[in-house]
Amino acid sequence: MNSVLENARYIDLFAGIGGFHQAMNSFGGKCVFVSEWDKHASEVYFLNYGIRPAGDITQILETDIPEHDVLCAGFPCQAFSVSGKQKGFEDTRGTLFFDIVRIAKHHRPKLMLLENVRNFTRHNEGKTLKVVLTTLKEIGYNVYFKVLNASDYGLPQNRERIYFVCFRKDIGIDYFDFPQPAIKATSLHDVLENNPVKAKIVDRPDIVFTRNYSPDKDFNDEVLFPNRPIQIGYVNKGGQGERIYSPFGHAITLSAYGGGVGSKTGLYLVNGIVRKLSTRECARLQGFPDNFIIDISDSQAYKQFGNSVAISVLKSILNEVSKIKTQKIVLDNKPINLSKVTKIAELRH
Ligand SMILES: C[S@@+](CC[C@H](N)C(=O)[O-])C[C@H]1O[C@@H](n2cnc3c(N)ncnc32)[C@H](O)[C@@H]1O
Known part of the structure; x- marks a missing residue:
């Protein structure tokens, strides 16, 4: 029995300062490729993880990206515009979502984790969401999505975002339960610095x-x-x-x-x-550990934390993913007739 996260090689697209990196590494993931075009965020990424992100994803051939098991992307919403009639995959050309799709079509990762703003569900009267779901289905993924609030997953920040968990169809995972909210009272007070010099x-x-x-x-x-x-x-x-x-x-x-x-x-x-709030307090509000190296420019750091994904929410999602076991080791890029998938809780009995 193995989980799709076991020894997972992952790529971090639209990486920012590596919120996905933090969450994936906490589940033993190995980052094999990063793309981020903002030079300040890239420098912070390098200082923290020792990886220099490649730049503009639209200019990177999918063939130049290493094989991977998991594709992570907190893709920017403002760049997503769907015009014309809803034609599924064709409609996504020219958008950054298309870059995710062309990479996924080529590499066929077992799992994709995507994140976007809450309003994504309402963007272009819901057509954008429909195109995303249709497209991911067309290229062979079972897609689960939900709006989750960081406030319900251990972080004292009201941050509602839509999360997509997409399993490649042939690995046979045809259900996914998003994590339940944590029953725990938290407050901003918990993450405040005693004497912030930069607030x-x-x-x-x-x-x-x-x-x-x-x-x-x-x-x-x-x-x-x-x-x-x-x-x-x-x-x-x-x-x-x-x-x-x-x-x-x-x-x-x-x-x-x-x-x-x-x-x-x-x-x-x-x-x-x-x-x-100080920039360190912002880091804590997104779930970054206190040894995280923050941009020396406050304005860049505020922007980076404002853009970042809430790490605790991702960890809670990954925790649910890690409980799902596939019955066989799935070989990369080889279609396998895999059928049965059982939750670990059921397997224990
Ligand atoms: C919403 S933020 C994602 C932040 C990231 N998830 C994190 O945890 O820090 C989107 C990021 O995509 C980057 N970006 C936008 N267009 C890009 C492109 N064409 N190529 C590479 N990065 C891009 C932006 O600079 C920004 O940092």
Whole structure:
């Protein structure tokens, strides 16, 4: 019995600073190829993992990419535009999703893990999602997808993303259960630094508090298990990046772009001071370990963490994948008539 993750060689496309790398390596994966065209993110990738990413994926021939078992890609949504009628695979030409597809068609990885923004389901009135699902099916994959919130998987950050888990059809995995939410109260407080030197403080006369919130004073169910952002005030007009939250709830979604005095992280009232989050706090909010080397440029680092995948969610998904055992070792690129797949829990009995 073996799992598709056993000794898995994987490729990391649209790699950013390696959220997929962190998760795959924690399951024994070996990274054999990386693509990322942003020079700052690439440098951070190299400093942390010793691999220099290849650049623009559209310029890389699939034949120049090594064989692999798992394809990982947190592909950018904004570059995905589907025009014309829904013609499945043909419609994806000219998009970055097409690059994933052409690589998968050539290498036939056993598993593909894809991630995108929550709104992906609604993009182009749902046609984009339909084309993605049809295309992946056409090239021979069973596809499972779900919107999951990092807040429900051990990270104190409200971050809803769509995750796709795609098994090559011939390995016979024709079901997948996404992980159940963790029943655990967490708060931003858990990941705050004691004395962050790099967290911008906001000291302005136009700060307005709308709610006095601390776990001791405001004792109710929400406090016991908030697991969501709790807004307690605002600055200026309270637009994006201008809202103030309690550290006893969760952080808002880290974002690569966006303005306001609390841009990219939001504002939090910590020990009587209104401030942004430090880049290390952002790293922790995405599940990066404390030995992760962060970009020396704060603005690049905020962008990178805003773009990154939530590592704990991926780990929870991979944990479910690892429980599924195929009955035979699947040989690369050779169609095998494999039928029976059983969950390890069932196999134990
Ligand atoms: C949503 S982010 C993915 C971040 C990554 N999952 C992580 O954990 O850090 C998308 C990344 O794709 C990169 N990208 C966009 N177009 C690209 C291309 N044509 N070739 C290579 N990388 C590209 C961007 O620079 C960005 O870092």
